[in-house]
Amino acid sequence: MGAFSKIEWTHHTFNPWWGCTRVSPACKNCYAEKWAHRLGLDLWGGKVERRFFSDSHWRNPVRWNAAAQRSGTRARVFCASMADIFEDRPELDAWRKRLWPLIEATPNLDWLLLTKRPQRIAKSVPWSNDWPANVWVGTTAESQKWAERRIPHLVELPAKVRFLSCEPLLDRLDLSRWLSRDSDRRVDWLIAGGESGAKARPMNPAWVRLLRDQCLAEGVPFHFKQWGHWAPSTVSDRSGVETVVFRGNNGESEILAKLGKTAAGRRLDGRTWDGLPATA
Ligand code: SF4
Numbered sequence: 415m416g417a418f419s420k421i422e423w424t425h426h427t428f429n430p431w432w433g434c435t436r437v438s439p440a441c442k443n444c445y446a447e448k449w450a451h452r453l454g455l456d457l458w459g460g461k462v463e464r465r466f467f468s469d470s471h472w473r474n475p476v477r478w479n480a481a482a483q484r485s486g487t488r489a490r491v492f493c494a495s496m497a498d499i500f501e502d503r504p505e506l507d508a509w510r511k512r513l514w515p516l517i518e519a520t521p522n523l524d525w526l527l528l529t530k531r532p533q534r535i536a537k538s539v540p541w542s543n544d545w546p547a548n549v550w551v552g553t554t555a556e557s558q559k560w561a562e563r564r565i566p567h568l569v570e571l572p573a574k575v576r577f578l579s580c581e582p583l584l585d586r587l588d589l590s591r592w593l594s595r596d597s598d599r600r601v602d603w604l605i606a607g608g609e610s611g612a613k614a615r616p617m618n619p620a621w622v623r624l625l626r627d628q629c630l631a632e633g634v635p636f637h638f639k640q641w642g643h644w645a646p647s648t649v650s651d652r653s654g655v656e657t658v659v660f661r662g663n664n665g666e667s668e669i670l671a672k673l674g675k676t677a678a679g680r681r682l683d684g685r686t687w688d689g690l691p692a693t694a
Contacts, residue, residue: 423605423637423690424492424526426478430509432496433457433464437530440556440582443611446496464497466509472516479520490524490550490694499527500534514540521548524694528552528579530560532567543572550575550603550691557585565592569599575691576601580625581639582609583617587625593632603635603691608642610675616644618660619668622682635689638682645678647671 432450435458436442447458450465457465475491482489493499499510517525525548529535532553539545551573555561561578568576569592578601580587592601606625608617622638629636644658652671659667680686 423490423639425489426475426491426523427493427495428475428491429467429494429496430499430513431464431466431494431506433462434496434498434501435460437498438554438556438560439584440530440554440560443582443609443613443615445611448611450496460503464503464506472512475516475520475523479522482522488522488524488694490526492526492528494528498529498531500529500531500538502531502534510538517549518546521546524548524550524575526550526552526577528554528577530554530564532564532571535567535571545571545573547574549573550577552577552579552603552605554579554581555587555589556580556582558587561587561589561592565589565601569601575603575693577603577605577691579605581605581607582615582642583607583621583625584615586618586621588628589625590628590632593628593634595632600632601634602693603637603689604629605637605639607639607680608644608678610640610642612643614643614672616658616660616670616672617642618662619646619670619682620660620663624663626682626687629689635691636687637689638680638687640675640680641673641678643672643675643678644670645673647673 450457455465456462478489551571553564553568555564555578583606594600604625606622609615626636647669656672658670662668
């Protein structure tokens with residue numbers, strides 16, 4: 415974990431522990447599990463131990479908070495990239511109990527708590543109806559089925575920012591009921607992106623355009639993180655690489671090539687989309 419995260423929408427990444435158990439199709443090619451394996455660590459599944467860290471590791475957010483205070487800025491902390499902090503394992507409770515006061519003690523940091531288990535948030539945090547102003551809470555919605563299951567839990571939470579991560583985006587989504595400006599149970603920010611890694615599943619550009627357009631229509635900030643391994647291609651860049659054809663929103667076909675994450679980039683229709691919640 416570097417002090418400065420490579421994830422586009424955050425400044426730092428903090429992991430209270432490493433390790434998790436897969437819960438939905440979004441987890442199929444979990445990059446965190448692959449990264450741990452690459453380091454020779456077996457941390458995934460219900461029966462293996464998680465990896466925990468020293469006091470020095472836990473002091474990092476305090477340092478980041480002091481630096482943000484000195485510079486008069488706010489910094490975003492993604493928690494967690496190598497775990498799901500709401501995983502249902504009793505031995506993690508002690509570490510969660512250590513996390514909540516750390517969040518409260520670092521008011522110059524905005525903590526982005528992203529989970530695929532939003533049904534467990536309310537019973538895990540100590541804040542009831544009085545959440546700290548520096549907590550942003552989000553859940554993953556990779557398909558309509560998982561959006562329907564998870565978002566209703568998210569929008570009940572009185573966090574300052576509620577956000578969605580539609581990455582890896584695996585299907586066409588209609589999220590209009592949770593984006594509507596007429597609803598007091600709406601989300602404040604949406605991140606979308608395709609999957610990276612050698613076994614990445616391609617994302618139909620029509621799916622991400624549809625999400626962008628739903629956000630634009632309702633004034634919800636939209637952040638396009640990446641195409642992932644597959645991206646719309648020109649004739650010249652697809653010679654010799656694997657391709658797939660998708661249908662667009664108007665029935666037209668679009669060819670994607672397996673270009674790799676860096677070449678695929680993060681431009682959508684000629685520009686980047688770096689929306690952030692108003693509070694940021
Ligand atoms: S919830 Fe996140 S960390 Fe856990 S297996 Fe799924 S993708 Fe990996």
